[in-house]
Amino acid sequence: MSYSLKPGVVTGDDYKTLLKAAKEGAYAIPAVNTVGTNSVNAVMEAAAKNNSDVIIQFSNSGGQFYAGKSLEDAFEAKVLGSVSAAQHVHLLAEKYGICVVLHTDHANKGLIPWVEALVSHSEAYYEIHGKPLYTSHMLDLSAEDIDFNLSESKRLLERMAPIGMSLEIELGVTGGEEDGVGSDDDIGADNPLLYTQPEDCLRAWELLSPIGHFSLAASFGNVHGVYKPGNVKLRPEILKSAQELVESTCGTELKPLDLVFHGGSGSEKAKITEAISYGVIKMNIDTDTQFAYAKAVGDYVDANAKAFKYQIDPEDGTPYKKQYDPRKFLRAGEEGMVERLDEAFADLSSIGKSLAQ
Numbered sequence: 001m002s003y004s005l006k007p008g009v010v011t012g013d014d015y016k017t018l019l020k021a022a023k024e025g026a027y028a029i030p031a032v033n034t035v036g037t038n039s040v041n042a043v044m045e046a047a048a049k050n051n052s053d054v055i056i057q058f059s060n061s062g063g064q065f066y067a068g069k070s071l072e073d074a075f076e077a078k079v080l081g082s083v084s085a086a087q088h089v090h091l092l093a094e095k096y097g098i099c100v101v102l103h104t105d106h107a108n109k110g111l112i113p114w115v116e117a118l119v120s121h122s123e124a125y126y127e128i129h130g131k132p133l134y135t136s137h138m139l140d141l142s143a144e145d146i147d148f149n150l151s152e153s154k155r156l157l158e159r160m161a162p163i164g165m166s167l168e169i170e171l172g173v174t175g176g177e178e179d180g181v182g183s184d185d186d187i188g189a190d191n192p193l194l195y196t197q198p199e200d201c202l203r204a205w206e207l208l209s210p211i212g213h214f215s216l217a218a219s220f221g222n223v224h225g226v227y228k229p230g231n232v233k234l235r236p237e238i239l240k241s242a243q244e245l246v247e248s249t250c251g252t253e254l255k256p257l258d259l260v261f262h263g264g265s266g267s268e269k270a271k272i273t274e275a276i277s278y279g280v281i282k283m284n285i286d287t288d289t290q291f292a293y294a295k296a297v298g299d300y301v302d303a304n305a306k307a308f309k310y311q312i313d314p315e316d317g318t319p320y321k322k323q324y325d326p327r328k329f330l331r332a333g334e335e336g337m338v339e340r341l342d343e344a345f346a347d348l349s350s351i352g353k354s355l356a357q
């Protein structure tokens with residue numbers, strides 16, 4: 001089947017269409033963590049360049065950074081920064097001619113109030129625009145016991161579903177550390193916590209799918225960050241078992257679960273392709289794009305070292321204004337990020353697959 005959507009931020013049924021097309025077309029949509037207009041615009045630029053749809057996401061600290069690090073009330077900054085970022089994307093995404101999903105990343109127990117505050121903003125936005133501010137939020141209660149994880153997920157989805165919002169949950173633990181969530185201590189191929197149990201996925205499906213749309217970050221040995229080879233053993237076949245258990249128990253269509261691949265940075269291409277074949281429709285990218293941005297800025301600084309020390313060359317009086325203009329090095333970072341994202345779109349087979357028309 002071929003699908004088409006209007007360019008811009010997609011929510012509700014349009015978001016479900018986007019995921020359905022990805023699953024049928026055996027590709028996944030990159031979800032890129034961003035922290036400001038530079039990284040947000042670089043993601044939209046890369047998506048437009050590759051004619052792919054894309055997911056722009058913010059961690060709580062990414063949202064706070066968007067608002068500005070000096071604001072005293074950190075909680076308010078996390079909320080308002082995330083709102084500001086979403087408004088920026090709503091205003092501009094259509095101009096890039098692609099579909100953009102707006103999402104927030106890991107929210108552990110302590111960050112539930114952040115998610116709830118953002119849902120309130122989406123409710124207010126919905127009153128005016130007929131769509132929520134965010135397409136979806138992630139609630140990561142994988143560190144809590146599963147009863148609490150699922151009951152809180154249910155409570156939030158009951159509030160979000162009526163305004164067309166989706167919820168991403170996590171079962172099992174994504175290893176490694178990202179933005180202060182998680183730890184490096186739990187990495188190891190023999191840690192059973194790193195592998196989600198199919199029975200838990202079934203429980204989530206039975207509880208949540210009657211309420212609204214949810215996606216599931218299931219752990220199959222994936223870790224946040226990039227570590228030495230050998231520390232991580234990816235076992236995507238766990239995802240296949242989860243899908244099959246839901247299919248056979250609930251009599252659903254094939255691959256009913258919309259799965260999310262966290263900690264995709266540094267993963268082998270073959271494992272990514274295999275995970276996609278089992279119903280992964282979203283892969284998160286943060287570490288690799290952070291490094292690409294930083295490396296490009298670093299290269300620029302190396303190549304223009306004097307301009308970062310002197311306004312005018314102390315020996316020959318050459319003015320360096322054109323080199324130290326922040327637009328030069330910030331743009332270098334954006335270009336580095338776009339280049340790395342070219343690779344991500346290729347890895348996820350989403351090049352040329354935008355539904356925007």
Ligand SMILES: [Zn+2]
Pocket residue numbers: 106174178224262263284
């Ligand atoms: Zn993650």
